[in-house]
Amino acid sequence: MTDRYDVIVAGAGPVGLIAALKLARAGVKVLVVDKLPSVETAPRAVGYQWPSPLVFEDVGILDDALEAGVKKTDMAFMRYADGRVDKITLKCLEVGEGQQQPYDIALGQDVLANIAVRHLEERPNAEFRWNSRVSAVNQDQDGVRVTVETSDGREEFRGAWLVGADGSHSTVRKLLDLPFEGHTWPDRFVATNAYYDFDAEGYAPSVFVRDAVNWAFIIKLDNNGLWRITYGEDSSLPVAGVHERMDAHYRALLPNPDRPWTLQSINSYQVHERCASTFRVGRILLAGDAAHVNNPSGGFGLLGGIYDANALAVSLIAVLEGTRNERVLDLYAEERRMIFLQKTSPQATQYKNSMMEPESIKRFDAFVSKAAADPHLMRVLVSPPQNLVGTFPLGPGARLD
Helix, strand or coil: CCCEEEEEEECCCHHHHHHHHHHHHCCCCEEEECCCCCCCCCCCCCEECCCHHHHHHHCCCHHHHHHHCEEECEEEEEECCCCCEEEEEHHHCCCCCCCCCCCEEECCHHHHHHHHHHHHHCCCCEEEECCCEEEEEEECCCCEEEEEEECCEEEEEEEEEEEECCCCCCHHHHHCCCCEEEEEEEEEEEEEEEECCCHHHCCCCEEEEECCCCCEEEEECCCCCEEEEEEEEECCCCHHHHHHHHHHHHHHHCCCCCCCCEEEEEEEEEEEEEEECCCEECCEEECHHHCEECCCHHHHHHHHHHHHHHHHHHHHHHHHHCCCCCHHHHHHHHHHHHHHHHHHHHHHHHHHHHHHCHHHHHHHHHHHHHHCCCHHHHHHHHCHHHHHCCCCCCCCCCCCC
């Protein structure tokens, strides 16, 4: 068995890496293990709404994220049936003296993860074990023993705490035998990254196309012409045909289908609304998709995961430094679960319906049209991400007193 770590993080996605980076910057000895040889590159989440940039600033990756991605204050809602566009801006949000003007960042999940990896690799108290699949976890009153399978055989690591941030199919959650209750939507989401000149077509950096069939999320990912185009199809269709069916979807969605486009990558996935029965079992804690998953409409899933990462790291630092007792970890687990069940999942469901369900589209059409001309309603429309933060502090130097 190797040296003991303060915290072992299972999962090298953005949630696990942000938690690990905040811990490492506080002097915590951290080990990150992941079953893959490097960061997962398949297209997934891309949107980081305000105030998540404050978390990036706190862990030292904000400048890199802004350089690699797109800083946004404007978005548009498009009605597919007639092409009507309503523009919304985050500049409608009121800020106090000395506060930053809110903004979002669009950036591929893999790009953000690689930025975090680079920063962690600069920390002498942070280590990685890639190609290491968790196969067993055992805990006692003093710590957790994590067993991983590698190409060279089995290894064991010992940590005071274990963070399970290993995604929706979380091995850590399954080893704890925790129910993952909820439901699966009948949709398949298809996320594609492609080079296409939406700028020449006058598109906002984020465009949400509302329609029962031809809905889409169209997001600018960088300043080199790369955009995310996410659309849906019935999950009863064979997965093997996703790539072949893509051209028909593009021809229906692109404003000028004759303008050339180049596909960079494609990923399809089933959509769920599920939540673990608890986010803490002794010295093992869950965060991000390992703890909860929701449909990605509105980008609330990874957003909630980032807040999980921040809140959990803040809590663990306080416990390890002796400024708080372990009850703060129960507070983390209870509050983050409550926020998901009462806010994140309902908001994501409402957002999904407003994009894809005919009657909800009509109601949302009426609301967003008014909001585009009414600053108060506009603030109501763009405020939900801030409701997912909870009581744990954000921003540079965020710590529990």
